[in-house]
Amino acid sequence: MVDLPKTKERDWMKQRVMAASLCVLIVFMLLFFRLVYLQLIKGEEYHRLSETNCVRLKSIKPSRGLIFDRHGELLVDNRPAFDLVMVLEDTGSVPDTVSLLSSLIDEPYVDLMEQIQKAGTAAFYKPIVLKKDISRDQLAVVEAHKFDLPGIYVEIEPTRHYIYPETASHLLGYLGEVNKKELESGMLPHVRAGDHIGRYGVEKSFESYLQGRRGGRQVEVDVNGRVVQELKTVAPVPGHNLHLTLDLPLQQLAEDLLEDRDGAVVALNPANGDVLVMASNPGFDQNDFIGGISTRNWQALMNNPGRPMINKTIQAEYPPASTYKILTAIAALEEKKIDGDDTTFCPGFYMFRGRRYHCWRRHGHGHLNVVDALAQSCDVFFYLAGEKTGVDALAQYANGCGLGRPTGIDLDHERQGLIPTSAWKRERFNEAWFPGETLSISIGQGFNLVTPLQMAVFTAAIANGGTLYRPRIVTAVKDVNGHLVREMDPEITGGIPAGRQTLDLVRKGLTEVVEGDRGTARSIRIKQIEMAGKTGTAQVFSRKTGEKFDNENQKRTLRDHAWFVCYAPAENPVIAIAVIIEHGEHGSSAAAPVAGTLVKKYLGLPGPEESFDAAPEG
Amino acid sequence: MFDRRLIEHFDWGLLVLILLIAGTGLMVLYSAVMAGWQGTGLHYLFKRQLIWMGGGAALMTGILVFDFQKLNKLNLFIYAACVTLLVGVYFFGQSGGGSQRWISFGGISVQPSELMKIALIISLASIYATKVSPEGLNFRQLLKPAVFCMIPVGLIVNQPDLGTGLMLLLIAGAITLFVKVEKKVILILGGLSGCVLPVVWFFGLKAYQKSRILTFLDPDRDPLGTGYHIIQSKIAIGSGMITGKGFLQGTQNALAFLPEQHTDFILSVLAEEWGLAGCTVLLILYFLLICWGLNIAYNCRNLFGSILAFGITSMIFWQIFINVGMVMGLMPVVGMPLPLVSYGGSSVITNMVGFGILLNISMRRFYTS
Numbered sequence: 001m002v003d004l005p006k007t008k009e010r011d012w013m014k015q016r017v018m019a020a021s022l023c024v025l026i027v028f029m030l031l032f033f034r035l036v037y038l039q040l041i042k043g044e045e046y047h048r049l050s051e052t053n054c055v056r057l058k059s060i061k062p063s064r065g066l067i068f069d070r071h072g073e074l075l076v077d078n079r080p081a082f083d084l085v086m087v088l089e090d091t092g093s094v095p096d097t098v099s100l101l102s103s104l105i106d107e108p109y110v111d112l113m114e115q116i117q118k119a120g121t122a123a124f125y126k127p128i129v130l131k132k133d134i135s136r137d138q139l140a141v142v143e144a145h146k147f148d149l150p151g152i153y154v155e156i157e158p159t160r161h162y163i164y165p166e167t168a169s170h171l172l173g174y175l176g177e178v179n180k181k182e183l184e185s186g187m188l189p190h191v192r193a194g195d196h197i198g199r200y201g202v203e204k205s206f207e208s209y210l211q212g213r214r215g216g217r218q219v220e221v222d223v224n225g226r227v228v229q230e231l232k233t234v235a236p237v238p239g240h241n242l243h244l245t246l247d248l249p250l251q252q253l254a255e256d257l258l259e260d261r262d263g264a265v266v267a268l269n270p271a272n273g274d275v276l277v278m279a280s281n282p283g284f285d286q287n288d289f290i291g292g293i294s295t296r297n298w299q300a301l302m303n304n305p306g307r308p309m310i311n312k313t314i315q316a317e318y319p320p321a322s323t324y325k326i327l328t329a330i331a332a333l334e335e336k337k338i339d340g341d342d343t344t345f346c347p348g349f350y351m352f353r354g355r356r357y358h359c360w361r362r363h364g365h366g367h368l369n370v371v372d373a374l375a376q377s378c379d380v381f382f383y384l385a386g387e388k389t390g391v392d393a394l395a396q397y398a399n400g401c402g403l404g405r406p407t408g409i410d411l412d413h414e415r416q417g418l419i420p421t422s423a424w425k426r427e428r429f430n431e432a433w434f435p436g437e438t439l440s441i442s443i444g445q446g447f448n449l450v451t452p453l454q455m456a457v458f459t460a461a462i463a464n465g466g467t468l469y470r471p472r473i474v475t476a477v478k479d480v481n482g483h484l485v486r487e488m489d490p491e492i493t494g495g496i497p498a499g500r501q502t503l504d505l506v507r508k509g510l511t512e513v514v515e516g517d518r519g520t521a522r523s524i525r526i527k528q529i530e531m532a533g534k535t536g537t538a539q540v541f542s543r544k545t546g547e548k549f550d551n552e553n554q555k556r557t558l559r560d561h562a563w564f565v566c567y568a569p570a571e572n573p574v575i576a577i578a579v580i581i582e583h584g585e586h587g588s589s590a591a592a593p594v595a596g597t598l599v600k601k602y603l604g605l606p607g608p609e610e611s612f613d614a615a616p617e618g
Numbered sequence: 619m620f621d622r623r624l625i626e627h628f629d630w631g632l633l634v635l636i637l638l639i640a641g642t643g644l645m646v647l648y649s650a651v652m653a654g655w656q657g658t659g660l661h662y663l664f665k666r667q668l669i670w671m672g673g674g675a676a677l678m679t680g681i682l683v684f685d686f687q688k689l690n691k692l693n694l695f696i697y698a699a700c701v702t703l704l705v706g707v708y709f710f711g712q713s714g715g716g717s718q719r720w721i722s723f724g725g726i727s728v729q730p731s732e733l734m735k736i737a738l739i740i741s742l743a744s745i746y747a748t749k750v751s752p753e754g755l756n757f758r759q760l761l762k763p764a765v766f767c768m769i770p771v772g773l774i775v776n777q778p779d780l781g782t783g784l785m786l787l788l789i790a791g792a793i794t795l796f797v798k799v800e801k802k803v804i805l806i807l808g809g810l811s812g813c814v815l816p817v818v819w820f821f822g823l824k825a826y827q828k829s830r831i832l833t834f835l836d837p838d839r840d841p842l843g844t845g846y847h848i849i850q851s852k853i854a855i856g857s858g859m860i861t862g863k864g865f866l867q868g869t870q871n872a873l874a875f876l877p878e879q880h881t882d883f884i885l886s887v888l889a890e891e892w893g894l895a896g897c898t899v900l901l902i903l904y905f906l907l908i909c910w911g912l913n914i915a916y917n918c919r920n921l922f923g924s925i926l927a928f929g930i931t932s933m934i935f936w937q938i939f940i941n942v943g944m945v946m947g948l949m950p951v952v953g954m955p956l957p958l959v960s961y962g963g964s965s966v967i968t969n970m971v972g973f974g975i976l977l978n979i980s981m982r983r984f985y986t987s
Binding site: 009012013014016017020021024027028030031032034035036038039040042043044045046047049050218 | 750752796797798849852853854855856857858859860889890893894897898901904905908909912913915916921924928935939942943946948
């Protein structure tokens with residue numbers, strides 16, 4: 001205890017207690033006066049409000065941000081939807097009103113009653129949504145019978161509208177109702193139960209920008225539910241608009257070209273990684289998801305063997321087939337296992353440890369160097385090149401070229417593919433790597449898996465001199481007044497681990513693929529410009545020679561996948577494309593023409609859209 | 619052995635005040651939970667509150683038995699035990715409403731952050747009792763209490779329970795100012811926090827946390843959430859006018875317009891049914907209670923006891939001030955129960971323990987150390 005003289009201590013205590021008492025007195029006076037203000041001065045007004053129980057809350061949904069393509073063309077906007085709601089307090093007899101409503105708008109009575117039961121009866125004054133997004137006809141009938149339907153109101157809500165149904169559906173994505181767990185997480189402070197948030201695609205990735213902020217109104221209503229006066233309004237803040245890198249006409253053309261074939265097309269601008277086209281077929285109609293997709297529609301989507309809910313550009317992994325020879329060439333050249341002048345003789349097969357590894361061309365390619373080998377897609381040349389380089393060095397180069405790792409695009413569910421190494425195989429299968437497997441890897445068969453987007457990024461990097469870009473889908477986020485909120489700059493994620501000489505040789509080989517007389521994609525040659533590319537045919541199933549299939553459909557699904565990657569013009573590339581057609585059989589006949597047509601369209605080249613001749617290839 | 623003076627000096631006045639407030643509280647709670655109640659007999663929330671009150675009263679009586687000065691000796695132990703419980707919440711806590719606040723002992727859930735209030739008050743009283751001087755505390759003397767304060771505050775804010783964390787700071791601040799702080803220290807601390815807060819705001823917080831704090835400061839940002847509570851609460855209070863609508867006659871309450879009407883917003887039920895008259899009575903009871911507490915602090919011949927009594931009184935005071943201010947739209951909406959009136963076990967127990975200590979100090983007020 002401090003040694004304060006007794007009197008001094010009492011003085012100190014007296015002074016402190018007096019000060020505290022004064023504070024307490026002031027606070028209680030303040031509270032009392034507030035009470036007097038509310039109950040005496042404003043009492044009459046509040047009493048009237050309470051008598052009629054008439055303060056209602058009206059939430060004002062913000063309109064979601066718009067989405068534009070690279071030319072400023074509107075892709076996604078909002079339209080008004082009319083929701084039918086019921087306020088129990090204003091309704092005389094609920095069953096009578098609902099049964100009349102049911103007959104008027106031709107909706108089952110039980111469905112409407114179910115909505116009321118689901119809402120519970122705790123809040124008589126809260127509007128219960130009976131039916132979302134009613135048709136214009138239903139709206140007209142309800143409006144006409146307004147006075148026979150006490151407690152029934154129509155609320156207008158902004159609703160998502162996809163202007164070009166099924167176009168770029170995987171890229172744009174769709175919305176879905178927010179769930180309880182998400183609401184409780186606290187990460188979505190402006191979202192309330194019943195709201196829709198992005199579930200897939202750009203709608204999901206850029207949710208925080210698109211969402212906007214909800215506003216609200218507190219209104220006083222009379223016994224008929226009519227608004228007498230507004231007590232307070234907070235305006236909603238609309239979501240920000242997105243400007244995509246997508247080229248709408250090119251996207252539409254790509255989707256048309258895929259027609260009823262399953263597959264994917266990605267086109268990039270090699271200079272900055274902009275995604276010009278991201279097409280995955282089959283797609284889906286995003287408008288079906290508005291207000292919750294019906295079970296029937298969902299089942300149809302899930303049961304479709306073409307897997308429409310998969311974005312094949314990033315979520316599907318395919319063996320890269322002969323397109324992988326580009327990578328094998330780079331690795332072998334950089335590791336000095338081959339050089340530009342080395343030639344190999346292809347008799348149509350390669351004998352390795354007593355086993356014949358065939359070239360796709362049975363009678364052989366004869367003598368060829370790396371440029372010829374790329375142009376004609378000779379398997380034997382790459383068996384040898386790959387064997388000399390080794391599986392682990394190949395994998396190292398593949399990773400350096402962006403294969404087997406996510407590209408980092410702003411979309412969910414991106415798969416990373418698979419680039420096997422000997423260590424991977426030991427871990428995965430507890431087996432040693434067989435040297436023969438290296439031969440398969442060298443020509444893009446075996447364990448290798450890539451996504452079309454990875455191949456597009458890789459091709460774009462070959463085109464631009466070796467720079468790997470993170471694929472960009474949004475260039476700018478702007479607010480409703482057009483002010484820039486965020487700008488996305490091109491982002492470099494790495495570089496192809498190859499010198500200038502190597503890249504020049506590879507580029508020469510790829511140009512020969514299209515422009516050379518023996519090139520596997522010579523059929524898509526365009527007069528005005530030179531193109532560079534690489535075909536590929538990915539085995540789905542090793543067929544025994546002469547094996548027959550009874551069922552036509554089974555036969556189709558066992559056909560090989562067709563690949564084509566390219567860039568154009570060869571000298572000064574402005575577009576890089578990767579195309580895969582599932583079960584399209586040959587890259588040259590199925591995939592290459594798609595890319596050729598897109599290039600012509602993108603470069604604005606004249607001339608009729610002649611069909612390209614098919615040429616056999618490996 | 620047993621000192622007769624303890625019974626002679628028993629503070630009957632304080633006990634009567636507590637019983638009057640608790641009685642009023644039970645009556646209002648009855649009204650709040652019975653509205654719209656379709657079941658037979660008493661509402662289970664009301665029964666549970668009765669059980670809490672009974673338990674609290676038993677605890678309060680138990681506290682009277684030993685000399686409050688034992689708390690001075692035990693303060694470190696009590697403090698450490700409560701901090702351990704707070705840490706335990708991280709590992710064994712039960713989640714509720716998105717945060718971990720409860721810890722369970724054989725069927726009874728306790729909220730350590732509530733116990734921490736009492737523990738912190740005891741610790742601060744113990745520390746300050748040796749440091750009182752007419753000039754006030756200087757920086758060096760404030761270091762130890764600051765550390766004692768920030769440990770539990772940090773743990774509680776992390777739960778996350780910002781409201782209780784701030785409550786601890788308010789109580790600690792009140793006690794410290796009561797003991798007296800040098801003017802220089804107040805000025806420097808005030809200036810310093812003015813500089814640090816913007817830094818925390820811009821670099822320390824995530825966007826959604828900022829948004830929560832902004833809504834906390836300005837309910838109009840969120841017109842459909844907290845803003846709605848406030849307008850409905852004001853209608854309920856205002857519509858009571860002078861004499862109110864009568865017991866069980868409140869319409870705002872009965873029609874479930876009032877959210878949380880049995881916990882934080884219970885005062886609006888009283889205001890609607892009993893009007894200005896009823897509210898004034900409750901405010902006067904509370905005012906007397908606070909004055910009584912201050913008087914106990916004044917009359918205690920023992921510095922530890924004085925500061926302890928003041929700390930308990932300030933805890934009660936802040937709850938009343940924040941809750942009443944919030945319900946009447948003077949203050950941001952935060953979760954804060956009204957002592958002895960709002961439904962809730964933790965609140966009842968904490969306050970009863972506090973009253974037990976007050977009664978204890980009061981009946982031993984003539985002891986000197």
